[in-house]
Amino acid sequence: MDQNTDDVRRKRPPERDLDAMDRKLLGVLVEDATTSYAELGERVGLSPPAAHERVKRLRRSGAIRRVAALIDPEAVGKTLLAFVHVDTTGWGKTQALLAIEEYPEVEEIHSVAGDTCMLLKVRTESTHALEGLLARLYDTPGVKATRSYVVLSTYLERPVQPGTTSEWPAVVKS
Amino acid sequence: MDQNTDDVRRKRPPERDLDAMDRKLLGVLVEDATTSYAELGERVGLSPPAAHERVKRLRRSGAIRRVAALIDPEAVGKTLLAFVHVDTTGWGKTQALLAIEEYPEVEEIHSVAGDTCMLLKVRTESTHALEGLLARLYDTPGVKATRSYVVLSTYLERPVQPGTTSEWPAVVKS
DNA sequence: CTTGCTACCGAATTTCATTCTGCAAATATG
DNA sequence: CATATTTGCAGAATGAAATTCGGTAGCAAG
Numbered sequence: 001m002d003q004n005t006d007d008v009r010r011k012r013p014p015e016r017d018l019d020a021m022d023r024k025l026l027g028v029l030v031e032d033a034t035t036s037y038a039e040l041g042e043r044v045g046l047s048p049p050a051a052h053e054r055v056k057r058l059r060r061s062g063a064i065r066r067v068a069a070l071i072d073p074e075a076v077g078k079t080l081l082a083f084v085h086v087d088t089t090g091w092g093k094t095q096a097l098l099a100i101e102e103y104p105e106v107e108e109i110h111s112v113a114g115d116t117c118m119l120l121k122v123r124t125e126s127t128h129a130l131e132g133l134l135a136r137l138y139d140t141p142g143v144k145a146t147r148s149y150v151v152l153s154t155y156l157e158r159p160v161q162p163g164t165t166s167e168w169p170a171v172v173k174s
Numbered sequence: 175m176d177q178n179t180d181d182v183r184r185k186r187p188p189e190r191d192l193d194a195m196d197r198k199l200l201g202v203l204v205e206d207a208t209t210s211y212a213e214l215g216e217r218v219g220l221s222p223p224a225a226h227e228r229v230k231r232l233r234r235s236g237a238i239r240r241v242a243a244l245i246d247p248e249a250v251g252k253t254l255l256a257f258v259h260v261d262t263t264g265w266g267k268t269q270a271l272l273a274i275e276e277y278p279e280v281e282e283i284h285s286v287a288g289d290t291c292m293l294l295k296v297r298t299e300s301t302h303a304l305e306g307l308l309a310r311l312y313d314t315p316g317v318k319a320t321r322s323y324v325v326l327s328t329y330l331e332r333p334v335q336p337g338t339t340s341e342w343p344a345v346v347k348s
Numbered sequence: 349c350t351t352g353c354t355a356c357c358g359a360a361t362t363t364c365a366t367t368c369t370g371c372a373a374a375t376a377t378g
Numbered sequence: 379c380a381t382a383t384t385t386g387c388a389g390a391a392t393g394a395a396a397t398t399c400g401g402t403a404g405c406a407a408g
């Protein structure tokens with residue numbers, strides 16, 4: 001086998017679909033990724049090495065993007081959360097978008113269908129800092145207008161859930 | 175000095191402010207929480223036990239809420255993301271809110287200031303599933319109206335960042 | 349029936365998290 | 379100013395966990 005440097009993962013995406021066992025593993029790891037493989041295996045009915053093997057595959061396949069420490073925004077002074085709708089002059093990878101990506105207060109950037117173009121999730125230390133961000137936005141070429149929704153309380157905020165088997169009964173058989 | 179029951183850290187929240195070193199540690203752990211303490215220490219200029227000690231404190235103090243596996247939504251079939259504005263009849267911990275919290279598609283619930291009451295971030299497998307969720311919302315007591323913004327592309331999506339020292343020069347001296 | 353492959357288990361190995369023991373600087377105390 | 383007291387850290391020792399290593403059962407293809 002010549003092949004370029006034993007580069008194993010010749011095909012990333014088609015790494016087979018997730019089965020119920022994978023979902024269970026993801027369910028545990030989403031809640032607490034520090035769970036030992038011993039306990040992990042016990043929780044889903046697998047030996048530690050088997051659990052490890054599957055988790056390794058989930059990481060390689062990209063189903064698990066990464067493992068991250070989730071920070072309390074308050075602890076780092078980010079006390080203000082807001083959603084900002086932005087109207088721009090163009091679509092796609094515009095100059096405005098490239099600029100906005102660099103702003104550290106911005107956590108999310110989506111283009112949306114509706115009466116606006118872009119939707120930002122931003123976190124700042126104060127209303128004053130938010131004003132500063134908005135000022136920068138209006139100075140950004142391509143930004144026409146913005147509309148902000150300041151969050152008063154957050155009742156729920158959780159990462160992507162794996163979902164249960166019962167949720168996808170209508171799978172396309174192809 | 176009477177000591178109240180050896181209770182060391184008598185107060186959880188005021189566990190001292192984060193210094194630059196803590197920020198650096200958080201910066202690394204937000205990107206990859208599987209980093210070993212050896213490498214972690216090397217990256218920030220600390221011995222493995224010292225790094226461990228500080229991270230332990232960050233966990234205890236709540237600055238690190240938890241460590242989680244971040245899942246690729248596509249991998250679990252959640253191909254559709256939308257933000258849903260909801261107008262309700264009341265405020266705060268209403269009956270509607272309690273019901274919505276149970277919907278597995280809902281990732282975030284915020285109450286916001288603006289021309290709406292609540293803002294949801296929801297992820298479903300299809301437009302059809304979104305319709306199902308909206309139907310459930312309208313059946314929920316207290317829900318008056320909804321307005322949805324369907325996400326076409328996501329350009330940026332990252333967890334809470336620790337921020338750099340240079341970002342808070344205007345700290346209140348008290 | 350044989351071969352090749354996949355997913356698993358139990359045991360062995362190695363790596364790393366965690367603990368322990370001073371030590372030094374900072375801070376408080378007299 | 380001198381002396382306790384505390385805090386944060388490094389190096390070594392310990393223990394637990396990740397990871398590796400055969401070996402086996404189930405299954406599809408030849």
